[in-house]
Amino acid sequence: MKRITMLISIFLLAVMVFTGCQTNQPQNPSDVPIPDEQVDDVNDEEDEEENIRDGKKEIYGIFYGYDEDKADILILDPSIHGNNPILMDEARVFFSDKEMNSLVKLWVEVKEQRIDVYDAEMADEATTVAKYIGFADSNFAEFQILDNPFVVQVPSDLASSLENINTNELLEITIIPNAIEGGNTVLKNVKRGS
Missing domain, CATH: 2.40.50.140 (Nucleic acid-binding proteins)
Structure with a gap:
């Protein structure tokens, strides 16, 4: 009798462990829980991107190249006078691997004698x-x-x-x-x- 009780206990324990493992496993990669600190990091990056673009003028241009922080970009807005826009950090990172003749959307601050480019992305038209x-x-x-x-x-x-x-x-x-x-x-x- 002791053996039967022991076998039933082992069997029930195995079923509980197996069932418990099955309910804790995500069904697909999108169900994998993300620790709270990683969620906060993602939200901080989104907030930072919004802050970089916040209050900046949105314009289009054709990118030809850059040297250090000065860019060769044809600004497609005839109301903006200025050559060799200055690339801020985010924009410099974006343009580091872009090809000549890339059509881009820019977020800029237009100052008296210069244009500061804070961020950029590829444009469809x-x-x-x-x-x-x-x-x-x-x-x-x-x-x-x-x-x-x-x-x-x-x-x-x-x-x-x-x-x-x-x-x-x-x-x-x-x-x-x-x-x-x-x-x-x-x-x-x-x-x-x-």
């Missing part, structure tokens, strides 16, 4: 007003914002639209990133000014 200079060749057109010329790739369906436009005419253009890394941005849409 940007719209601006630019002066049409003319075709650089059959696949590329040159535009100018303030005194800054730049070249965009022109898809064949938009090339005929540009042929009917006078040089030095102000146009509203929308550009998108090139599918080829490092390639010129691509003209998506063009409208004559009203």
Whole structure:
């Protein structure tokens, strides 16, 4: 009798241990509990990113490169005068591995003689007003914002639209990133000014 009681006890203990282990195991990786201090770290990083962007002007640009903290970025906002924006820490980290001709969204402070870039991310498209200079060749057109010329790739369906436009005419253009890394941005849409 003692043996049967002992076997039943061992069996019940094994069932309890097995059942207990099954209920404590997460069903998939997203169910893994995160310790409170790690949750706080994630929330602090999100708050810090919001604080960096908070109160900053949101603009678009085409990134060409940088040297130390000065960036070569064509600002696509004709109301902002300034060359060689200064990259703050977060922006410098972001641009450290970006290719030339990257279309970017920037969070900046515009000061009298300079632009401080606090943060950045890749942009899907940007719209601006630019002066049409003319075709650089059959696949590329040159535009100018303030005194800054730049070249965009022109898809064949938009090339005929540009042929009917006078040089030095102000146009509203929308550009998108090139599918080829490092390639010129691509003209998506063009409208004559009203």
